[in-house]
Amino acid sequence: MAVNSPLPVAADLKPVGGIEIGYAQAGIKKPGRKDVLVMKLADTATVAGVFTKNRFCAAPVQLSKANLAAVGNGGKPIRALVVNTGNANAGTGEPGMVNAHATCAALAKLLGCDAQQILPFSTGVILEPLPVDKIVAGLPDAIANLKQDNWFNAAEAIMTTDTQPKAASRTVDICGHSVTMTGISKGAGMIKPNMATMLGYLAIDAKVSQEVLDELVKHAADHSFNCITIDGDTSTNDSFMLIATGTGSLAIANAAGTEYEELKSAVTDIARNLAQQIIRDGEGATKFITITVEEGDTVEECRKIAYSIAHSPLVKTAFFASDPNLGRILAAIGYAGVDDLDVSKLDMYLDDVLVAKNGGRNPAYQEADGQRVMRQSEITVRVKLGRGANVATVWTCDLSHDYVTINADYRS
DSSP states (O other), rough: OOTOOOOHHHHHGGOTEEEEEEEEEEEESSTTOOOOOEEEOOOOOEEEEOOOOOOTTHHHHHHHHHHHHHHHHTTOOOOOOOOEEEOOOOOOHHHHHHHHHHHHHHHHHHSOGGGGEEEEEEEETTTTTHHHHHHHHHHHHHTTTTTTTTTTHHHHOOOSSSSEEEEEEEEEETEEEEEEEEEEEEEESOOOOOOBBBEEEEEOOOOOOOHHHHHHHHHHHHHHHBBOOOOSSSSSEEEEEEEEOOOOOOOEOOHHHHHHHHHHHHHHHHHHHHHHHHHOOTTTTTOEEEEEEEEEEEEHHHHHHHHHHHHHHHHHHHHHHOOOOOOOHHHHTTTOTHHHGGOOOOEETTTTTTEEEETOTTOOOOOHHHHHHSSSEEEEEEESSOOEEEEEEEEOOOOOOHHHHHHHHHHO
């Protein structure tokens, strides 16, 4: 089960004007599970996204990027998104692109728009042909149950190895304007920034220009989904989409001013919540770990050290065992690639416990104190470099026996 992450309550997920959601059970991988999702957008909506940097990016990622680029070049706006689980349509070559196009064409025909106005997404097994006929056959059912309050079903429809759906919703006041935002995410393994085997969809009812939305989604991703890692593997299908439906009273035309800053903060906050839900539901995870590196010369070196700690199997297994073998963290800091790091200035904390001081064991440190913290389900590692004023934080989890079991049995 997810670490300190309660199951979303369907009634708490607020409808967002300008987006309708429908799902189907198409039997893509297993019968009787929700595995096709359609999001239909109002004519007033704008859409922006960030995608995986894996060079083997999946056919739907390539097509979604192309269709979004077409909008920026004067094409018609995006009118719908379609998602399937159970098959990634990655590593499938030209047939995979043909199938992604066919999915968009089928949905466009049903909705009365152009295929280029559809964004496709897939998640699941890589290197397997997409069962496009099953997806196309399921689209009428998905369209038949389109409604605004289908967010919980949507969260279930994009799950793969997730143990529970992931969703968040809130209404915020921005300079006198009420803004509703609701989002879902999925992911539990093959998680590393830039991005992860994750999908994320966040809708807000504000009216936001395309240029501003493009900037906003990148900022939100860089401070949320690009700050998480479970196992250091970057997948082929990662996508985070931000949809501004334009049905509310708030209108943002440029990336400046109080209204934009408050919207940016609210969007980033809910994106961070969705990202952290992924870590809390990491495959086999029993602990949620925050790693903050402070007093760095640059943000980049802070992140490099934080990720080095977060990706270390030795560190992660020590957390799983509640074993304060904390020299493993120092070793990970040392090989992070910050070549001019002066370790004699470094301090390290485990929650409130000062473990290392001036690059060596704190004389006052007692292993019992480390043991106390390691037994917790939520732990913070804090590293102070003594080099500057920059800081970076990433979130990760431990590495358990169950992680191996889940991934060994994934295709069965």
